[in-house]
Amino acid sequence: MTSDKHYFIGKPGLQWGEVEKLAWRQAQCIKRSYHQEVVTKIEALSLDYDVEQYGQLTYDEGHYPLYVVKSKNFCITKPTVLVTGGVHGYETSGVHGAIRFLETAAKAYTQRFNIVVAPCVSPWGYETINRWNPFAIDPNRSFYPNSPAAESNALMEMVSALGVTLMAHIDLHETTDTDNSEFRPALAAREGITNTNWNIPDGFYLVGDSENPCDDFQSHIIDAVQGVTHIAPADENGKLIGAAVTQFGVINYATKALSLCTGFSDAKFNTTTEVYPDSPLVDDENCIAAQVMAVTSGLDFISHAAVSK
Template sequence: MTTQLNNDQYPIGTPGQKWGDAEKAQWLAMQTIKRSYQQEVVSKIDALKANFDVEQYGELDYAANTYPLYVIKTRNFDASKATILVTGGVHGYETSGVQGAIRFIETKAQQYSDNFNIVVAPCVSPWGYETINRWNVDAIDPNRSFYANSPAQESALLMQCINGLGIEIFAHFDLHETTDTDNSEFRPALAARDANVQKNWNIPDGFYGVGDTLRPEADFQSAIIKSVQQVTHIAPSDDDGKLIGVTLEQFGVINYPCKELSLCAGLSNATYCTTTEVYPDSPKVDGENCIVAQVAAITGGLDYILSL
């Protein structure tokens, strides 16, 4: 596991002082393109047009780069069926969230389309995907920005898209990763940006799920864990019975107040919602295993709903 930086070791800013525009500009100047959204994501979305409805719901215009934003939908939307939302890449650097959402559409979505309307937004933060970043260009975390008049374009455009469907979301799967860079980069950057102290440096080794404190749906979360267990390992709790500083609700599951924290998982009033977390830096997995685990999380949850 990557060694963490101390709270005062980040190379931008002055300890004890929040970042201003100058520090944010300095941070942005350090970011570079490391992979292609067009080649790794958009090309796969284009290939889905033969069997699904692909719609552009917005566009991010970031200096020299423009990023179209897409949702993929099963055809013949039927208001009498429950609508399922899958989101990936809210944190753009979390690769299997993006690729897992696409893989689900490619391999599994059609078999569930008789029972559900399915909407997939596979890469909410494409600039973050290309630069391998948690934040957007304004040093804002989109996954803390799902609220009215959001300053994060990524969050605001997705909320506008989902609200524009005119259909209640019944279940929402938000696909994420927890990586070693959380300690080597993102938590220290957060401490520097906000002039606070990061006390949680825990990175669980394995998959875990995050339910909503207000609607935990323990059996739904358990079904997801059982499904994922067939393809990869589940993260054990730490010595205090916690994951990332939060007390375990059940094996492999913690709960967060999603709306209170303005998380993507709280953007609707879905009866069932979960945030998945895989650990791609584990010696027990590889990139493909992480993608398959994300798909297993979705299918496990959908199979549970169908069993009711």
């Protein structure tokens, strides 16, 4: 579905230059507090986990320390699981789902796994409720060497410093109505192309990796999450956000080619969750619970698979 309405910045058919990117940034404002809503919760976890600062972003709006929370007694002989949230800072349940997992469920898995959680990869995006960073760069299309996104670089360097190969990487996201009303129109304007929207799926779904689909892993998560919230049905074309459904509630992307977060880590099991917070059937707590269930059911699947061998 294309739209003739042009975004308020830039000229139709012309890519943005530095002037347009600056105009976009100047249109953004702080809408909530990363320090009050996120950092305080992370710091409160320090009795049960190792809480470390792995970087800091300094933008005009302030300083943004980046935190990773790790299970104590990290051991390189145990399988390591990475959970990331807030790669797109505006996707709220991804951030708070990662924190809730740590608060309520993660300790039960620390005997078997090293748990590594980066709850909010893009804190400026969290505060301004944005998909991009201040330079109109999407961190979740920027996971490659010498990335222009400091958010992506910092996370990749932190994971590399762990010195392990990841068993699993679960990246917590949302698909929202603003994807069509704001973020896709802004992307089209930035790139100087025609805006094409997709149908926003009503419900939870997963994005797997087309090169490493982990079909049984994905289906196990979907089965568990549908006990918490509803799963998005395919649209009339058998698709979700323009991609063919590979099984109920699952689509696959080329995560490495697209430089997505789950593509950089070479994990044996990887998936990206997508919660729909604008559905009339859910509330904030339901969205957070769905994220937690996605993580715990994924870990349960891996534990069972290892025992079954």
